[in-house]
Every structure is written in C-alpha cells, then in structure tokens.
Amino acid sequence: MVDQRPGSQPDDAASGDGGDSTALLEHEQVALRERARQILGVHAAAGATTADGAPERFLAALRRTGASRYPVLALGLLVVVDEFQGVILTQLAPEISRSLGMSKGAIAALLVLKGVAATGAGMAMAAVVQNRPRRAVVALTAAFVWATVTIATGFVAGLLGLMAVMLLDGATTGSVGAVHEPLLMDSYPPDVRVRAFAGYRGANALGAVLAPLSIAILTAWAHLTWRGVFLAMGLMSLCAALFAGRLRDPGFGRWDTARVRELVRSGEEHDHADLVEQTELGFFEIVRRLHLIPTVRRMFVAYAVLGMMLAPLTTFLAFYLDERWGLGPGARGAFSAGTALAAIAVLALFGPRGERVFREDPARLVRLTAGALIAAVLMIAIGAVMPAFWLVVVFFTLAQSMIPALAPGFAIANLSIVPPNMRAHASALAGIYVLAVGGMAGVVLLGSIDRRFGIVTALMVVCVPGIIGGLVLATASTTIVADLDRMIDEVVEEEEISLIARRGGHLPLLAARHIDFAYGQVQVLFDCDFTVDDGEMVALLGVNGAGKSTLLRVASGLGIPSRGSVRLAGHDVTHLDAEKRVRLGISQIPGGKAVFGPLSVVDNLELYGYSMDRSKRSISTAIDEAFAAFPRLAERRNQAAQTLSGGEQQMLALSKALILQPRLLLIDELSLGLAPIIVGQLLDIVRTINERGTAVVLVEQSVNVALSLVNHAYFMEKGQIRFDGPAQALLAREDLLRAVFLEGTGAGAG
Numbered sequence: 001m002v003d004q005r006p007g008s009q010p011d012d013a014a015s016g017d018g019g020d021s022t023a024l025l026e027h028e029q030v031a032l033r034e035r036a037r038q039i040l041g042v043h044a045a046a047g048a049t050t051a052d053g054a055p056e057r058f059l060a061a062l063r064r065t066g067a068s069r070y071p072v073l074a075l076g077l078l079v080v081v082d083e084f085q086g087v088i089l090t091q092l093a094p095e096i097s098r099s100l101g102m103s104k105g106a107i108a109a110l111l112v113l114k115g116v117a118a119t120g121a122g123m124a125m126a127a128v129v130q131n132r133p134r135r136a137v138v139a140l141t142a143a144f145v146w147a148t149v150t151i152a153t154g155f156v157a158g159l160l161g162l163m164a165v166m167l168l169d170g171a172t173t174g175s176v177g178a179v180h181e182p183l184l185m186d187s188y189p190p191d192v193r194v195r196a197f198a199g200y201r202g203a204n205a206l207g208a209v210l211a212p213l214s215i216a217i218l219t220a221w222a223h224l225t226w227r228g229v230f231l232a233m234g235l236m237s238l239c240a241a242l243f244a245g246r247l248r249d250p251g252f253g254r255w256d257t258a259r260v261r262e263l264v265r266s267g268e269e270h271d272h273a274d275l276v277e278q279t280e281l282g283f284f285e286i287v288r289r290l291h292l293i294p295t296v297r298r299m300f301v302a303y304a305v306l307g308m309m310l311a312p313l314t315t316f317l318a319f320y321l322d323e324r325w326g327l328g329p330g331a332r333g334a335f336s337a338g339t340a341l342a343a344i345a346v347l348a349l350f351g352p353r354g355e356r357v358f359r360e361d362p363a364r365l366v367r368l369t370a371g372a373l374i375a376a377v378l379m380i381a382i383g384a385v386m387p388a389f390w391l392v393v394v395f396f397t398l399a400q401s402m403i404p405a406l407a408p409g410f411a412i413a414n415l416s417i418v419p420p421n422m423r424a425h426a427s428a429l430a431g432i433y434v435l436a437v438g439g440m441a442g443v444v445l446l447g448s449i450d451r452r453f454g455i456v457t458a459l460m461v462v463c464v465p466g467i468i469g470g471l472v473l474a475t476a477s478t479t480i481v482a483d484l485d486r487m488i489d490e491v492v493e494e495e496e497i498s499l500i501a502r503r504g505g506h507l508p509l510l511a512a513r514h515i516d517f518a519y520g521q522v523q524v525l526f527d528c529d530f531t532v533d534d535g536e537m538v539a540l541l542g543v544n545g546a547g548k549s550t551l552l553r554v555a556s557g558l559g560i561p562s563r564g565s566v567r568l569a570g571h572d573v574t575h576l577d578a579e580k581r582v583r584l585g586i587s588q589i590p591g592g593k594a595v596f597g598p599l600s601v602v603d604n605l606e607l608y609g610y611s612m613d614r615s616k617r618s619i620s621t622a623i624d625e626a627f628a629a630f631p632r633l634a635e636r637r638n639q640a641a642q643t644l645s646g647g648e649q650q651m652l653a654l655s656k657a658l659i660l661q662p663r664l665l666l667i668d669e670l671s672l673g674l675a676p677i678i679v680g681q682l683l684d685i686v687r688t689i690n691e692r693g694t695a696v697v698l699v700e701q702s703v704n705v706a707l708s709l710v711n712h713a714y715f716m717e718k719g720q721i722r723f724d725g726p727a728q729a730l731l732a733r734e735d736l737l738r739a740v741f742l743e744g745t746g747a748g749a750g
Helices: 011-015 021-039 058-065 070-091 093-100 104-129 135-153 159-187 190-221 226-246 257-265 283-291 294-325 329-360 362-384 389-416 420-453 455-478 480-502 548-556 578-584 601-610 616-629 631-635 646-660 676-691 703-707 727-731 734-749
Strands: 510-519 522-532 537-541 563-568 586-589 664-668 695-700 712-717 720-726
Touching (some): 070 093, 104 283, 135 159, 135 226, 159 389, 190 329, 257 480, 283 294, 283 420, 294 480, 362 389, 389 420, 522 548, 537 703, 601 646, 616 646, 695 703
Parallel strands (some): 537 712, 664 695
C-alpha cells in the first residue's frame, strides 16, 4: 500500500535514473548539516569555551580567530552619534514645539517621517550592496552626511525647514539600519557575534546616555539653546565619522557561509573562474524571498506591531515628564541618561550568556528575548501610573535596561538564517516594519488617545501592541532551527553542484527538489522531486487537482515554492522571476490560456520574439517557419487570436516554441478538448521541437497520448509524486491508473 500522507515519498519515486548526481545531495546535506551548524555557532565545539564551559573571553577569541575589535568600535561610535539628532528632538521637543509653534503630534510625526526616510533609504542602500560588498563605504559616506545635517538643523526657521533636515537625516541614518549589523555579522566569527552585537548595542545605549546628558550639560550649564545643542553635537558626529574612516568590508559570509563552502570542498583547490555562474536575484526578488522564510516573516509581523509602541514612545515620554512631573530639558536629559545607564550593564551581562544560549539552542534565545520584551512593556505601563517620581524612575530604569538587550538576540536570530548578501535587505525591512508600518499607526493611536484621555493613558495603551509584538516574536522560536538548517542546505547544495560540474558529473537540465507549494493556507504540493535531462521528453500525468499544473508553474517561475529548490543546469532559479527564466530558456504553454486574444496571429508571434530582444529579421524568419509548420495559421495571420478555433489556438501557442527556441518547453494539457486529427498534428510538431534539442515536459490526462511520445513518466496524486520511472512500467501500475482514470481508461491503456 502506498503511503498517501502529505510529506511521504513512495518507493516508486526512488526508481528513477540512478545516474543523476543530484540524487547524492540528500545524503551529503544530512552528513554535513551538524558540522555546518557548529560553523554557524550552534552546538559549537568545546574549543570556543574555557575549561569550565564558559565562553572564551572576547579579546582572547579575537586573537585566536584573527578578527579585529576596530569594526565594533568604529560602528559603535557611529551609532552613538547617530543617537544625537533623534534624542535632541525628543528631549527638547517642548522647547522646539514652543519655538517653532508646533504641536506634540507634529513633533512625533516628524520623528516617524525621519524613520520612514531612514527605512526607505535603507532599502536603497541594501540594493546598492546586494551584489558587491561595499557596506563600509556606504556607512562612512552616510556618517559624514548626517554629521553635516545635524549641524544644519540648528539653522532651521520653521516646520518645512525642520521637515527637510529630518528627511535628510533619516535618509543617511538608513545606513545604520541597513548595513551596520550585516557588516558586523561578516566582521566577527559566530562564537563571538552575540558579544560583538551586545557591544554595538551597548554603544547604542551609551549614546542614549551621552546624548541626553550632553543636552543637560549644554542647556543647564553652558546655557545653549536647542539650536546651539544641534551645532555642538553635529561637530561631535563629524569627529566620529573621521575615526571610523578605516572601516573595510570583509566580504559576504566570511565567517559562516564561506566556511561552510570550504567544508563541502574539503580542501580541494577552488578556482572561482571554474564555478558555474550563479544566477543573481534582483532587489524585489530578494525581498520576496525573505518574506518566504517563516521565521523572518513572523519577525516582520511582530516588528510592525512592536513599532506601534516603540516609534512614538520616546517622543511622548518627553511630554509625559514635562506635563506630569514638570521636568525641564536638563532634568529630562538626566532622567533619560540615568535610566539608559542600566542598559549598558545589562548588555555587558547579556553578551556571554546570550552567546551560550544561542550555541545550545537558537529557539531558546528567541523565547528569552521575547519574554524580556513583554516584561519591559509591563514595566513601562506600571511606571506611567506610579504616584511617586522615584517609583517612575525605578520602573522606567528596569524597562530601559531590558529593551536594548533585546536587539542583539533578535538581530542574531534574524540575520543568522538569511544569506549574507541579503542581510542588508533583512535589516532594512525590519526598520520599515517598525517605523513606516507600525510607527505611523502608533503616532495616530497615541495622538488621538492623548487628546481625549491624557498622556498617562496614552502611555499605558501604547504598551498593548508591545505585548502582542512580544508574543508574536516568541512564535519565531518554533521555526528558527528549521530555517537555519534550510540555509545550510542551500549553501551545501550550491557547493555540491559546483563540485559535480567541475568533476564532469551529470547535472539534469531541470532539477526540482523537495518542492512544497501552497495557495494561501492551502498546501497543494508536498515534497515533490522532478528532473528533466537535456533533450528529454517527459510526461507528467495525473487527474485534475493532482498538482501537475502547479508543478509546472513552479518550474517556470509563475509560482514560488515555500520549500525546496529549482535548478536549471545547476543554476539556482528558485526565486527568479518568470520573465528572467524565459531568457534562460524556460518557456511554458499554459492550457487554454496561451494566446493574447485581442491581438492578431502575427502580433502574437512577434510578441514572443520581442520578449527575447530578437532582431526583426530573425523574428520574421521564425514566423515564416511557424506558418510553414501550421499553414492554417498563415491563412488567418491577420485574424484576432480569440476568434480562432481551439485547435488553431493551440497551434498558435505551440508556435511560441518555434519562435523562442527554448531549452525547456513546458506544455500543459495540449490535447484537451481537441479532435484526434488535430492532436496528431500537434504531437508531430512537439516531436520536431524535441528532435531539435528542446527538452519537453508534457502534462496530460490521457495516458495514451502522453505515452505515445515519451519513455519517462511521472505520476502525481494529491500533490505528491507517486511514480517516477519508465513509461511502460507505469502501464503495469493498475492501482494508480484505475484509481485516477477509472477502470475503463486503465484497461484501455493496458
């Protein structure tokens, strides 16, 4: 009895061509996965710890690995001064509001606007660095620009001027969200990354201390106005940018995926020029791919909810201290600096402990940081209603000490499961969800509640999305280990394919492995393996709803799988857009929808040629060839395609292959509803196309039609490959044919 449970793989599926070298990948991935996990810092070897099991000291680990402490110092200093602009605006918001005649809602909206500009610019910066490692150049350029903008803020005279500098500052601050943490990931080995991130976030917390403390000193002791404060801190930012001038980009995946590739190669000489050229994803293809990773997707949802609390909280906190407790700018700065001091101590403790937790179980690190977030939010809500100011200080200090400690945990969890060249995109997208999506909603929510119920109620209500965000983030713990293994498998598979190609091993033209696919919440493909060799003609059989057309959509790029890989001659095209796959040689003729109805026959044929940027002469020659193959189309060359008969429309659709001359042609339901004589003519053309070297996949319900053409057949049922082998062997499987095509059809085929 064949196991029909989703995810199971029948014995017949293993009966395919044993000479396919990609069949060895499964065993290789399982064998290498645990060693690769150790390279990525999970279940790490004892060499990364001291005799008592504690993590090796940070500086000792740096000396052992040859890493430098300069990147974390330089980036830490940049993130310190990056705090200045935002902190000045929030701490001196009441004074700026009165000076420029702006409401507190307008100030909060400006901060969100800055955040939106930062996230938008962050995505642009991610696009700049996605194919070339130039993150250090981007970070340094942005640092010099934002120092200049901070100085310029001291000269604004109204709302429009302040809005302009906020947009410019946000645009340059985008480098912090997009490239700082990915640059740290590649600057340090996994067994010290959590501490490197904790140090970086410690610098962020130090900025949260120094900025308000500097405001207190400059306003209370030096008697500077808010304009003078911006000028002074802009000069400090300029000095920090000069210190960071020696930053360099170490390259993508230097300490993790690059070493996993070395593990796969096992010491072989590796000449990059001999590698099969990888198909590079475009910007929006990378964004789409990131949203398909379950852990990343959950974290993005949580960030959007969390942004409703975090984005407006800092601004409204300044008004809370001003209105409820009557604190001036100096006192507010001292309050913020004092509460932020605890964060530095917590980060110092969190670094080595977080590293140990991640090494033992990444899921536990996610749960730990999600729990800390919920606790911090509760502290803010309780502190807001405290009757005594010293209790407010206690609860807000506890909250402030926990919130910065969350960032290293979530950054490591998020970026460890993302390919190195996509980490900038993941960081920038996280900022978009926090500020642009959640932040705008939070400003509207707090503004309306503040006007109606007061600032204390607004602070309490805004903590609700913080708790929800923590709960959603906690669910990412259920998927992070699987996603880490998925990334490892992708790296191992990529390198194994390269080795097979260099050793002269066999690679199929199309290899779809472990494909899962869902329409929304309804999964329709389960762990499907499907291969087609150069010049081969394959039949894909099964009843309506079995998943045949969906599998073709995955192969042609019209559908992106939720799991698995699709390769064309060794190139990973899993997440490549359909139009790019056409240029690589994959064409599909969808059943009943393969022509542009309002266009004439000639226009349809010309359109196929223009999609490949063919010259007019070559297109004209190909059209003449199509008319020679199908004289009836020549008679109707100026007739609208939608007025053709069903058989004539299929002829026009099949002419697509004569125009494009693809390496792989996917045909869905060629014979559906057509007379036998028309089907015979179409099959003759399919044979001719195949004889010219084009591999063909023919999706059919008719066993007789399909097996009259092919020697190799796949049989699908309920989204699974139930049979993979010689066509004649399928005819002997009456259990499959009778169940799907009814007893009469099975007997006729026999």
